[in-house]
Amino acid sequence: xxxxxxxxxxxxxxxxxxxxxxxxxxxxxxxxxxxxxxxxxxxxxxxxxxxxxxxxxxxxxxxxxxxxxxxxxxxxxxxxxxxxxxxxxxxxxxxxxxxxxxxxxxxxxxxxxxxxxxxxxxxxxxxxxxxxxxxxxxxxxxxxxxxxxxxxxxxxxxxxxxxxxxxxxxxxxxxxxxxxxxxxxxxxxxxxxxxxxxxxxxxxxxxxxxxxxxxxxxxxxxxxxxxxxxxxxxxxxxxxxxxxxxxxxx
Amino acid sequence: xxxxxxxxxxxxxxxxxxxxxxxxxxxxxxxxxxxxxxxxxxxxxxxxxxxxxxxxxxxxxxxxxxxxxxxxxxxxxxxxxxxxxxxxxxxxxxxxxxxxxxxxxxxxxxxxxxxxxxxxxxxxxxxxxxxxxxxxxxxxxxxxxxxxxxxxxxxxxxxxxxxxxxxxxxxxxxxxxxxxxxxxxxxxxxxxxxxxxxxxxxxxxxxxxxxxxxxxxxxxxxxxxxxxxxxxxxxxxxxxxxxxxxxxxxxxxxxxxxxxxxxxxxxxxxxxxxxxxxxxxxxxxxxxxxxxxxxxxxxxxxxxxxxxxxxxxxxxxxxxxxxxxxxxxxxxxxxxxxxxxxxxxxxxxxxxxxxxxxxxxxxxxxxxxxxxxxxxxxxxxxxxxxx
Numbered sequence: 054x055x056x057x058x059x060x061x062x063x064x065x066x067x068x069x070x071x072x073x074x075x076x077x078x079x080x081x082x083x084x085x086x087x088x089x090x091x092x093x094x095x096x097x098x099x100x101x102x103x104x105x106x107x108x109x110x111x112x113x114x115x116x117x118x119x120x121x122x123x124x125x126x127x128x129x130x131x132x133x134x135x136x137x138x139x140x141x142x143x144x145x146x147x148x149x150x151x152x153x154x155x156x157x158x159x160x161x162x163x164x165x166x167x168x169x170x171x172x173x174x175x176x177x178x179x180x181x182x183x184x185x186x187x188x189x190x191x192x193x194x195x196x197x198x199x200x201x202x203x204x205x206x207x208x209x210x211x212x213x214x215x216x217x218x219x220x221x222x223x224x225x226x227x228x229x230x231x232x233x234x235x236x237x238x239x240x241x242x243x244x245x246x247x248x249x250x251x252x253x254x255x256x257x258x259x260x261x262x263x264x265x266x267x268x269x270x271x272x273x274x275x276x277x278x279x280x281x282x283x284x285x286x287x288x289x290x291x292x293x294x295x296x297x298x299x300x301x302x303x
Numbered sequence: 304x305x306x307x308x309x310x311x312x313x314x315x316x317x318x319x320x321x322x323x324x325x326x327x328x329x330x331x332x333x334x335x336x337x338x339x340x341x342x343x344x345x346x347x348x349x350x351x352x353x354x355x356x357x358x359x360x361x362x363x364x365x366x367x368x369x370x371x372x373x374x375x376x377x378x379x380x381x382x383x384x385x386x387x388x389x390x391x392x393x394x395x396x397x398x399x400x401x402x403x404x405x406x407x408x409x410x411x412x413x414x415x416x417x418x419x420x421x422x423x424x425x426x427x428x429x430x431x432x433x434x435x436x437x438x439x440x441x442x443x444x445x446x447x448x449x450x451x452x453x454x455x456x457x458x459x460x461x462x463x464x465x466x467x468x469x470x471x472x473x474x475x476x477x478x479x480x481x482x483x484x485x486x487x488x489x490x491x492x493x494x495x496x497x498x499x500x501x502x503x504x505x506x507x508x509x510x511x512x513x514x515x516x517x518x519x520x521x522x523x524x525x526x527x528x529x530x531x532x533x534x535x536x537x538x539x540x541x542x543x544x545x546x547x548x549x550x551x552x553x554x555x556x557x558x559x560x561x562x563x564x565x566x567x568x569x570x571x572x573x574x575x576x577x578x579x580x581x582x583x584x585x586x587x588x589x590x591x592x593x594x595x596x597x598x599x600x601x602x603x604x605x606x607x608x609x610x611x612x613x614x615x616x617x618x619x620x621x622x623x624x625x626x627x628x629x630x631x632x633x634x635x636x637x638x639x640x641x642x643x644x645x646x647x648x649x650x651x652x653x654x655x656x657x658x659x660x661x662x663x664x665x666x667x668x669x670x671x672x673x674x675x676x677x678x679x680x681x682x683x684x685x686x687x688x689x690x
Contacts, residue, residue: 102642102646103642103645104642104646105642125645125650125651126645126646127648127649127650127651129646130646130647130648131648135646136646138643141643142637142639142640144640144643144657144658145661145664146662146663146664147657147658147661152647152657155649155653156644156648159647159648159649160647163648212647216647
C-alpha cells in the first residue's frame with residue numbers, strides 16, 4: 054500500500070527533521086508510530102498529506118506504486134490518502150454539511166464516480182455520523198467552530214468515513230480526549246478497518262492502542278524508525294519509557 | 304417642463320456652495336486616500352433634465368405594484384416632503400452632494416405613513432449611465448413613526464466608457480420606525496461612482512444599512528449617520544473590493560447625539576490584484592450621549608500581493624458613560640485552512656473560493672434580498688477566480 058524509503062525532510066530553510074525514515078505498510082494493516090515529542094511524528098503526517106513548508110531532500114514515497122510526493126494535496130486525497138489532524142481547523146462561515154458535501158463530491162468526481170445529490174448525500178452523511186455519534190445539529194454548525202476537542206476528532210473520523218480512503222493517517226487523534234470521547238473515536242476507527250484500508254496511527258501514548266489494536270508498532274526517534282515490533286511493544290514503551298529504546302539501541 | 308420652485312431654490316444654494324468649495328483634493332482630510340482627479344479629467348457632461356426625468360420614471364415603473372403607491376417623483380411632493388429633501392445630507396464640506404443638487408432635475412421620494420408596514424422590498428434599479436455622462440441620482444426615504452420598509456438601490460448594468468453616478472440617498476426613520484436599506488454599487492469597470500447615504504434615526508428607530516461597494520473603477524460611498532433621539536439603533540454592514548484596477552472607498556461618520564443609542568459597523572474588504580480599498584470611519588459620541596453603545600470593525604482580506612488597503616477606524620468620545628469598541632485587521636487566507644480543505648479533496652481554486660465566501664458570509668447572508676445576495680456572491684467569485 055505505502056512504501057517509504059530513506060525519507061529525509063527538513064522544514065523550509067530549517068533543520069532536518071526526518072533523517073532516513075523507512076516504513077512499509079501493507080494493505081489492510083494498522084501500524085502505530087509512537088515517539089517522544091519532537092521526534093518527527095507530525096512532520097511525517099504532513100509530508101505524506103502534502104502540506105507546504107517542508108522540503109524533501111532525499112528518499113521516496115510510493116502509494117500503490119505512484120510517486121506520492123509529486124502530487125498536490127487534493128490529488129493525494131483523490132488517490133485515497135486521508136489525514137486526520139491533531140488540531141482540526143475551524144472554518145467560520147462554512148457549514149459542516151456544506152463542507153462535507155463539497156469534499157465528498159470533489160473526491161467522487163475525481164475518482165470517476167457520480168456526484169451525490171443533496172438527498173443522497175444527506176443519507177450518506179447521517180449514516181457516517183451515526184458511527185461516530187455526531188448529532189445532525191453538529192452537521193449544521195460551521196466547520197469545527199464551537200466544537201469540543203472530542204467533537205472535532207469525531208468530525209475527523211466522520212470525514213474518514215465519508216471520503217473512503219485506502220490509507221488513513223491519524224495524527225494524535227487521541228490527544229486531548231477524555232476516556233469516553235476516546236472510546237467513541239476508537240470505535241469509529243475500528244468500524245472503518247477492513248482488508249482494503251491501511252492505517253498509520255500516530256500517538257504519543259499507548260492508551261489509544263488499548264482500543265485500536267495495531268498489527269505493527271514502530272518507534273520514531275530522532276527522525277528515524279528505531280524499533281519495530283508487535284502490539285506488545287506499545288505496552289513495553291508505556292512501562293519503560295522511550296529512554297529504554299535508546300539505551301537498548303546504544 | 305421646468306423645475307419646481309423649491310428644487311430651483313435648492314439648486315441655487317448648491318451652486319453657491321459648489322462655486323465656493325470646488326472639487327475636493329487630497330489635501331482635504333476626508334479625501335486623503337482618494338483622488339478624484341480621474342473624474343475631473345474625464346470631463347463628463349451632466350445628464351439633461353428630460354433624460355433625468357425619463358430615467359426616474361423608468362425606475363419608478365419597475366417597482367413592484369404593491370409598493371409603488373409609496374413612491375413619488377419630485378413633481379408630486381407636499382411642502383412638508385419638499386422641506387425634507389436635502390435636510391439630512393448637509394452640503395457643508397460635501398462637494399459631490401452639492402454637485403448632485405446642482406445637476407438635479409428629478410428624484411424619488413419613498414414616504415411610508417405612520418404605522419404602515421410595506422411588505423415587499425422597494426427596488427430601485429438605476430442601471431448605469433451612458434458613456435460620457437455625469438448622472439445625479441437622488442432618493443429620500445422617509446419612514447414615519449412605527450413604519451416599516453425595505454429599500455434596495457442597484458447600480459449595475461452593461462456599457463462602456465467613463466461615466467459618473469453621483470448618488471445621494473437620505474433616510475429618515477422617525478420614532479420607532481424600522482428601515483432596511485441596501486445599496487449595491489456594481490457599476491461597470493470603467494465607471495465612477497460617488498455616493499452619500501445620510502441616515503437620521505429617531506427615538507427607538509432601527510435602521511439597517513448594507514453597502515455592496517464591488518464595482519466601478521473609482522467608487523466612494525460616504526455613510527453619515529445621526530442618532531438624534533434616545534434608543535436609536537443603526538447597523539451598517541459593508542462589503543467592498545474586487546479585482547483589477549478598482550479603488551473602493553467607504554467613509555463612515557456616526558454621530559451619537561442622544562443617550563442610549565446603539566450603532567454597529569461591520570465592514571469587510573476582499574481585495575485581489577490591482578484593487579485598492581479604503582475604510583475611514585469615525586464614531587463621534589457627544590457629551591450628553593450617555594449609555595452609548597458603539598462598535599466599529601473593519602476586516603480586510605488581501606487575496607494577492609498586488610492588493611492594498613488603507614484602514615482608519617476612529618473613536619471620538621466626549622463622555623465617560625459609554626461602551627465603545629473598534630478595530631481593524633488585514634490579512635491573507637489562512638494557509639492551514641487552505642491545506643485542510645485541499646487535504647479533503649478540494650482543489651486550490653475551490654478552497655480559496657470557499658474561504659473567501661466564508662469571510663464575507665455574515666454580510667452576504669444578512670442582505671435583505673435573495674437576488675442581491677446572488678449578485679454579491681457572483682462579484683466575489685469573479686474577484687477570487689481572477690476573472
